[in-house]
Amino acid sequence: MLGTLLVREDEAGRRVGRIVETEAYGGPEDLASHARFGSTVRNAVMGGPAGIAYVYLVYGMYDCLNVVTGVPGSPSAVLIRAVEPLAGVDVMRAARLAVERRRRRVREGAATVAARDRLAAIPDRHLARGPGLVGACFGVDRTWTGVDLCAPSSALRLEPDPTAADGRAATPIVAGPRVGVGYAGEAWASVPWRFSLAGHPSVSRAR
C-alpha cells in the first residue's frame, strides 16, 4: 500500500494523498489487533473480503482508516497512518477545521479564529501526518466502514500511483514496531509491522 494513492472525490472537490506510512494488524493471535476479542460488532468487517474500509474511533476523538487485507474468515487490516497531500489541500484544511469545531462544539468566534490560524501555520506536507489526521483531512468517520476502497466508483478509494512504473513506491521502506500498542505485551508490541517510506517528511513522529 505504501506509495499508492488515497482518493476522495465528491462535490467539495478531489482530494489525493500518497500513502507514506502504514501499520499491519492480524487476527485473534495478534494481541494488539482489534480482532483479539474475535469477531465483534465493531470489527466485523475485518473478517470479510479485502479492500473494504474499517474505520474506528480512538480515544473518543479520532477516526482512523484501515483497509481490510485478509481472506474472509482470517481477520486482518492495515491502518493508514500518514499520507502526503498531493491535491485538494484546501478541502483537507477545511475538513480538518470542521472536525476541530465539532470536537470543541464551537461554531464561530475567537476559538474558531485561533484554530484557523494554527491550521494556517501547518505546512501541506504535515496536514495528514498521523492516523487521526488522515481521517480528519479526508472527512472519514465510522459511517465509512464497509465502503469498497478498490471500486473506481467509490467516493473514497485507493488508486495506483500513475507516476510510478509499477504503481508502487520506489523509495526504500523502513519497518519498525507499531505505535501505542504497549498493552499487547512485549512480544506483540515489538513486532516490526509499522512501515514507512524512508525519510519522508509526511511520516508521523516516532515515539
Added chain:
DNA sequence: ACAACGATCAACT
C-alpha cells in the same frame, strides 16, 4: 447496568 481504557493530538512545562 457499570467501569475501564484506548491503533491520538495539541498544548503545555
Added chain:
DNA sequence: GTTGATCGTTGTC
C-alpha cells in the same frame, strides 16, 4: 516529557 480532552467498545457483574 507530561497531560487533558472525550466517548464507543468491551468485559464483568
